[in-house]
Amino acid sequence: MSIRPVDKNIFGEMNHEKKINEQGSIEMNKKWFLCMGLVLIAYVFADPLDSLKPLLPDLPGWQAGPAEGFNSYHNHIKMINASRRYTQEDKFLNSVIFITNQASETGWLDSNLHFESAGSSITTETIDGFQVFRTHRKSRKEILIIVVIQREENEGAFLSLSFKNVSAEEALKLARQFNWNDMEFIISSMN
Helix, strand or coil: CCCCCEECCCCCHHHHHHHHHHHHHHHHHHHHHHHHHHHHHHHCCCCHHHHHHHCCCCCCCCEEEECCEEEEEECCEEEEEEEEEECCCCCEEEEEEEECCHHHHHHHHHHCEEEEECCCCEEEEEEEEEEEEEEEEEECEEEEEEEEEEEEEEEEEEEEEEECCHHHHHHHHHHHCCCCCHHHHHHHHCC
8 A cells, every 4th residue: 555645735735836836936046146146247347448438428519439448457557548539620629538546646636726828827626526627728729628536545537638729618618518427426336
């Protein structure tokens, strides 16, 4: 005489249904862990340029090439650079987001500089909570604006905008079309 296993537990549920639910739950947990693992791998190996390039926007009235860039990690030196070039008739703008772990020598950006001569000017000032360095070579119609996006000890992130044939007022107006707050948020989330 053989004993057959009972198909129902004391609550009247079928044991095979319980097994199916447990297996489904196990399969669901496996899929969840697999997805989370893939997300983690994607995060670890994500190219920082994918986060930086969208921060170099289209500017109304300007033609722009695609955003480009490079990553370099060599001998403990980190450099990440995303850039984009813009043109409008005879006007030029080159934008660069630059991230490095060699920013210890940029303290001069914090100083309160103001120099002006007939041919050029150099100023540093705080605009919207960001330290901004500006040079203007009047005879050559060249302007450089550097915005300190983030700097802590040796780590630094900067937006550099170089202009040709653009007035100082227009250059600052264009510089403010780059969202410095978004840059700060994205760059701090990369660290």
